[in-house]
Amino acid sequence: MTTLRLNHQQHAFLQAVVDRDSELADIGELVRAAVRDAPAPSPLAFSPSTDPPARTVVEERILQPGTGKAFEVVAGRVVRIAQIEGHQCVDMNVFALGDRRERLHVGRTRGMQGLHPGPGDVLWSNAPWERPIIAIVGGTATTDTQFPFCSRLIYSAFFGVHDRTNCQEIQNEAQREYGLDLWDLHESLNLFMHTGTGPDGEAVIRSNRARPGDYIEFVALLDLLVVPNVCGDDLSNCSNYGLRPVRVTVEEGLPEDADRARAARDRAVVLGLPTPYEGRGALPLKRDRSYVAAFPHLPLRAADVEVEIDEARFARARNTDLYPGDDAAALRDITLSSAIERLGAFAGNE
């Protein structure tokens, strides 16, 4: 017997797929069909990893699956978001500490820096400010500006499941520490999310390439509230069908960080910025000292399934580049991607 390792959300989704399909008696049958029909994986190439520079740590936290955290990052400091186990997409919101109305504008950033901002790029704020607020100074991670955060809508509309971890509610709960409302949520910058273009020019999500230790580093260009969250999506290749912890570190910036931030800003601004907005009645963000985090849909419970599979077929189908030494993750990928394809067929027929 082989163990298909699932959390209770994934188990509920697979059971719902089985319930809709008269040809499947149980999840075990779905797994066997998925392994039988899985195509041989394409080889993946990875670029070499590098370590971040050593700096003085101001704050460090591990964000657990289903959670996020608001970090104050004053101008000149570095915030680094890093993989622990790999595979994990992280959504990020950014607000100006001095005025809650100024925040990251992902659309403007996409227009100014392209679909995948990386080291040497800046992130832009919304109008009327429209200025670089944070610079990417280093890292080994991909980013995406095309897909909005996963929300309650996405899981209901495309997966037929409700009341489960999602970035919308995780961000809302993290941002509540600073009095931000449900509608203050803005389009996320998606870290470690590997996206590309499909055959008709459409944006597509590809398997997550992040490995243990991969990271991305930002330098704040003004005093900011940076709010990363572990993406709540465990039903797609966005985070390779899993929810895993990530590490967030705030550090004192080095002189070379300031140099890189300045160079990124100068490169982005090109011929100059408009006259700065003279804000009236700024609304600074303040931490609510009585805040106690209460993230919904937790705890995630293990809901493993013991299955009999064809080991030879599994050995051919498993993706050894993506999941070296982790058969459970490979089997979960094969099973959940097949289940989603089945669901797509049903949705198309109805």
Ligand SMILES: [Zn+2]
């Ligand atoms: Zn998400």
